Amino acid sequence: MTNENDYSGSGGSQIEPQDQEAFLEYLKNAFARLPRDISLILFSSSGQEDIFSDANRRVIRAFRELTDKIVFREYDIDHKEARKYQIDFPSTLLIAPDHYNIRWIGSPVGEEGRTFLETLFLVGMGKSDLSPQAAKIIQNIDTPRDIKVFVSPSCPYCPQQAVNAVKAVVENPGMISLEIIDIQCSPELADQYAAHSVPQTFANDMLIAMGAQPEELFASSLDKLEQQTVFIPDSDAELVNLDVLIIGGGPAGLTAGIYAARSGLNTAIVERASLGGQVATTPIVENYPGFTSVGGKTLVDIMVSHALEYVQIFQGEEVVEIEPGFPIKVTTTRRRFETNTLLLATGAKHKPLGAVGENRLAGRGVSYCSTCDGPLFRRKKVIMVGGGNSAVTEALHLHNIGVEVTLVHRRDTLRAQEFLSRQLEENSIPVLWNTEVKEILGKERVEAVKLINNKTGEITVMETNGVFIAIGYEPSVELAKKIGIELNDEGYIRQDGRHRTNIPGIYSAGDVEGGYKQIVTAAGQGSEAAIVIFEDLINPYWKKQKAV
Numbered sequence: 001m002t003n004e005n006d007y008s009g010s011g012g013s014q015i016e017p018q019d020q021e022a023f024l025e026y027l028k029n030a031f032a033r034l035p036r037d038i039s040l041i042l043f044s045s046s047g048q049e050d051i052f053s054d055a056n057r058r059v060i061r062a063f064r065e066l067t068d069k070i071v072f073r074e075y076d077i078d079h080k081e082a083r084k085y086q087i088d089f090p091s092t093l094l095i096a097p098d099h100y101n102i103r104w105i106g107s108p109v110g111e112e113g114r115t116f117l118e119t120l121f122l123v124g125m126g127k128s129d130l131s132p133q134a135a136k137i138i139q140n141i142d143t144p145r146d147i148k149v150f151v152s153p154s155c156p157y158c159p160q161q162a163v164n165a166v167k168a169v170v171e172n173p174g175m176i177s178l179e180i181i182d183i184q185c186s187p188e189l190a191d192q193y194a195a196h197s198v199p200q201t202f203a204n205d206m207l208i209a210m211g212a213q214p215e216e217l218f219a220s221s222l223d224k225l226e227q228q229t230v231f232i233p234d235s236d237a238e239l240v241n242l243d244v245l246i247i248g249g250g251p252a253g254l255t256a257g258i259y260a261a262r263s264g265l266n267t268a269i270v271e272r273a274s275l276g277g278q279v280a281t282t283p284i285v286e287n288y289p290g291f292t293s294v295g296g297k298t299l300v301d302i303m304v305s306h307a308l309e310y311v312q313i314f315q316g317e318e319v320v321e322i323e324p325g326f327p328i329k330v331t332t333t334r335r336r337f338e339t340n341t342l343l344l345a346t347g348a349k350h351k352p353l354g355a356v357g358e359n360r361l362a363g364r365g366v367s368y369c370s371t372c373d374g375p376l377f378r379r380k381k382v383i384m385v386g387g388g389n390s391a392v393t394e395a396l397h398l399h400n401i402g403v404e405v406t407l408v409h410r411r412d413t414l415r416a417q418e419f420l421s422r423q424l425e426e427n428s429i430p431v432l433w434n435t436e437v438k439e440i441l442g443k444e445r446v447e448a449v450k451l452i453n454n455k456t457g458e459i460t461v462m463e464t465n466g467v468f469i470a471i472g473y474e475p476s477v478e479l480a481k482k483i484g485i486e487l488n489d490e491g492y493i494r495q496d497g498r499h500r501t502n503i504p505g506i507y508s509a510g511d512v513e514g515g516y517k518q519i520v521t522a523a524g525q526g527s528e529a530a531i532v533i534f535e536d537l538i539n540p541y542w543k544k545q546k547a548v
C-alpha cells in the first residue's frame with residue numbers, strides 16, 4: 001500500500017490474486033523440473049537482533065512452501081561450520097555450497113528477490129544460461145576470480161549485474177567464486193571498498209564495473225580484470241528479422257511496443273540496462289493518470305508486464321552498431337537484427353554538475369540515484385543539488401529513509417511543482433538558496449563540499465558524506481549522432497512532428513526528442529510513433545520521396 005508520504009519506492013504489489021496463484025503454480029512446476037536439490041546454509045547470530053537473518057528465514061520459508069528441492073540448514077556464526085566455510089559476517093547465506101562458492105551477505109529482499117529466484121534456478125539447473133559468446137569468454141578464464149558485487153534492495157540495476165556474476169560462477173565453478181553484498185547489511189565492507197554506489201563489481205579486489213553491464217561486457221571485464229565498454233559479437237551471431245525494432249525500454253519504448261505489436265507488426269525492444277528508464281529509479285510518481293501515488297519501479301513493473309503480453313524484450317543487450325538502409329541492420333552485444341523500421345526511444349541520462357572532484361568521486365559519495373544509493377547514507381549527512389521535481393522528490397525520499405539531507409539550489413525559488421515544494425517545508429528539510437557547488441572534496445570518498453553563495457560571493461566548506469545530483473537530464477543521442485541523425489539546437493533529435501527523423505525508416509519518441517519530459521508525454525509519443533510507423537509501412541513515404 002502506498003500513501004503520499006511514503007517515499008520508500010516500493011509501492012506495493014499490483015499483481016491480482018488470480019495472477020499470483022498462476023505465478024506460484026508456474027514456479028512450483030519449474031522447481032519440480034530442476035535436476036538438482038539446492039542446498040542453502042544460513043549463518044546468523046542468535047544472541048543479537050539480526051533483521052537480515054530474519055528476512056532470509058522468511059524468504060527461504062516462502063520458497064520451501066513451493067518446493068522440497070531446497071534443503072535448508074542454519075548455524076550460529078560461532079559454530080565450527082562457520083569456520084569451515086570461513087564465514088566472517090552474520091547474516092551470510094551459502095547457496096549450493098556442494099557445487100559452487102556463492103555467498104550472499106545480507107538478505108535477498110526487494111529488487112534482490114529477482115536475483116535470488118534466478119540464482120536458485122541457475123544452481124538447480126547446473127547450467128549458466130549465458131549467451132554462447134559470454135560463455136566462451138568465461139570458460140577460458142583459467143586463473144581464479146573472486147567476485148564481489150555490492151547491491152541494495154532498492155536498486156533496479158543491481159539484479160542484472162548480480163545475475164551476470166552468478167552465471168559466471170555456474171559456468172566456471174573451478175575458477176570463479178562470488179560474494180553478493182547488500183550494502184545495508186555490511187556498510188563497513190562497502191566502506192572498505194569505497195563502494196558508495198550500486199551496483200559496483202570487484203574481481204580479485206580490483207574494480208571491474210560501476211553499474212550494470214550486458215553479460216558479454218561483464219564476461220570480458222572479468223576476464224581482463226578491468227571495465228570493458230565495447231563488445232562486438234561474432235558475425236555468426238543470431239539474426240532476427242523484424243518490422244519494427246525499438247531501442248530503449250522506458251515508457252516511450254514500452255508503449256510503442258504495445259501499439260506496434262497490437263497493429264500486427266513484428267516488433268521487439270532492446271534495452272541495455274534497467275527497463276523503465278528514469279521512472280525505475282523515481283521514488284514516487286503522483287501524476288500518472290490512474291495512480292494517485294505509485295512507486296516508480298512498481299509503475300514500471302506494471303508497464304513491462306503489459307508490454308510482455310505483446311512484444312519480445314531483449315534486456316541487458318547494448319546496441320553497438322546501426323547501418324541505415326532497407327532493411328536497417330542493427331548489431332547488439334549479443335545478436336543481429338534486420339528491421340524495416342527503427343524507433344529510437346533512448347531517453348536521457350543524468351546531467352553532470354561539472355564541479356571539480358565530481359568525476360573522481362563518482363561512486364565514492366557522488367551519486368545520481370537516491371533510490372539505489374540512498375540506503376548507504378542512513379544517519380549520515382548529504383546534500384542534494386538541484387531545484388526541480390527530481391531534486392525535491394529525491395530529497396524527500398532520502399529524508400524519509402533516515403538520511404540527513406540539505407537541498408542546495410542555485411536560485412532563490414524552486415522550479416519544482418508547488419505540491420512538492422510544500423512537502424519540503426512541511427518536512428523541515430533545510431535549503432541553501434543561491435548556492436552553487438564549486439568543488440567536491442575528499443581523498444578516497446566525499447568528505448566535504450566547497451560552496452559559493454552567488455549573491456554574496458561568500459565561500460564556505462561544508463562537511464558531508466554524500467553529494468546527490470539531480471539537475472536535469474541530457475538526451476542519449478550517441479547512437480543517433482553516429483549515423484547522422486539531425487539534432488536540434490538543444491541537442492535533442494529533430495523530428496518532423498510525426499516522429500520521423502531525417503533518415504528514412506528511423507523514428508524517435510520520448511525524452512530523446514525533448515519537450516515536456518513527463519512519463520505520460522513519453523508514453524503518448526511512443527504510441528504516436530508506433531501509429532505513424534504502422535501507416536508508413538503500409539504506405540512508405542520514402543518511396544514517394546524517391547519517385548518525386
Ligand code: NAP
Nearest residue numbers: 286287386387388389390391410411415470471472516517
Ligand atoms: P529540471 O526540471 O530541468 O530542473 C533542474 C534543476 O537543476 C533546476 O532547478 C536547475 O536550476 C538546476 N540546475 C540545472 N543545471 C544546474 C547546474 N549546473 N548547477 C546547479 N543547478 C543546476 O530537471 P528535473 O528535476 O530532473 O526534471 C526533468 C524533467 O522530468 C522535468 O520536465 C520534470 O518535470 C520531470 N520530472 C517529473 C517528475 C514528476 O512529475 N513526478 C519527477 C521528476 C522529474 P534552475 O531552476 O536555476 O534552472
